[in-house]
Amino acid sequence: MPKNFADRYGSLFSQPQSDSKSSSCIVMRHIPAMEEIERICCLYVDPRHVTHSTTDHRLDPLLFQVFGSELKDVQFRIPDHYWDLPEDSPEAWGIATEYHRFEEQFETSDMGDEETVAFLLERGLDFRDKRGFPLRSTHLLKRQAEAAIKGIAGKLPDLEEAGARRFQSNLERDVANFQSRRKKSDPPPAAKRGPRILPAMK
Numbered sequence: 149m150p151k152n153f154a155d156r157y158g159s160l161f162s163q164p165q166s167d168s169k170s171s172s173c174i175v176m177r178h179i180p181a182m183e184e185i186e187r188i189c190c191l192y193v194d195p196r197h198v199t200h201s202t203t204d205h206r207l208d209p210l211l212f213q214v215f216g217s218e219l220k221d222v223q224f225r226i227p228d229h230y231w232d233l234p235e236d237s238p239e240a241w242g243i244a245t246e247y248h249r250f251e252e253q254f255e256t257s258d259m260g261d262e263e264t265v266a267f268l269l270e271r272g273l274d275f276r277d278k279r280g281f282p283l284r285s286t287h288l289l290k291r292q293a294e295a296a297i298k299g300i301a302g303k304l305p306d307l308e309e310a311g312a313r314r315f316q317s318n319l320e321r322d323v324a325n326f327q328s329r330r331k332k333s334d335p336p337p338a339a340k341r342g343p344r345i346l347p348a349m350k
Contacts, residue, residue, distance in 0.1 A: 172307065175274045176283060179305050181213040189284045207288075215292040217302030222291040224250040253300055256290040264290045271297050273304075 176182050188206055208218040224247050233240040251257065256264050261282035265275045273293050275286045283289075295301040 173269070173272050173274050174305050174307050176214075176289075176305070177274075177277060179214055181210045182283070182285070185210050185214070185285050185289070186283060189288060211289070211292055214305055215289070215296050215302040217292055217295060219292075221301045222254075222295045253298065254291055254294055256294050259290070261286045268293050268297075273297070 177186075185207065188210075193207070212218055226247065227243060230240065230243050233243075256267055259267060264286055265282045268275055268290070275283050275289070275293070277283055292302060296304045
């Protein structure tokens with residue numbers, strides 16, 4: 149890890165996962181569709197090698213739910229006829245210029261997952277799991293996230309929806325903990341006894 153990166157971001161990954169960075173920070177793992185995106189990235193696709201033409205057909209609807217955009221919305225589409233153009237033709241130069249102008253909008257393109265997480269966390273999106281490590285889908289979603297933050301495409305996830313999901317998750321956890329404590333504190337059931345038999349009267 150480069151020294152300047154460690155100096156700037158190192159503490160973000162040494163802190164316990166308390167989500168205390170900001171009360172308005174959107175914790176991505178609490179977004180309902182993120183659970184399914186993480187599952188798909190774990191089981192079916194390599195999130196580091198997904199494009200709009202190779203993506204799993206289940207991903208785009210989920211990405212749209214989260215950020216209001218699909219992979220194709222944050223990737224430059226090179227016209228098919230570009231490869232047939234002479235390299236020094238005005239049209240080829242024009243397409244190349246558009247491509248570089250489009251790519252220059254995205255600061256996360258060459259970032260690794262940890263640096264991406266730190267970059268997005270400073271801008272209100274928390275892409276860490278419960279242990280504090282980057283979500284498996286971080287590489288896949290970083291352009292969607294950056295595009296939404298900068299107004300290039302899509303929208304930011306709903307903070308209230310994420311908060312409601314977090315509240316529900318915390319409530320379910322508290323109920324489970326209460327039931328577990330109650331079972332441990334309940335006295336063991338009394339041993340069953342058979343009917344009392346009185347001695348025969350003489």
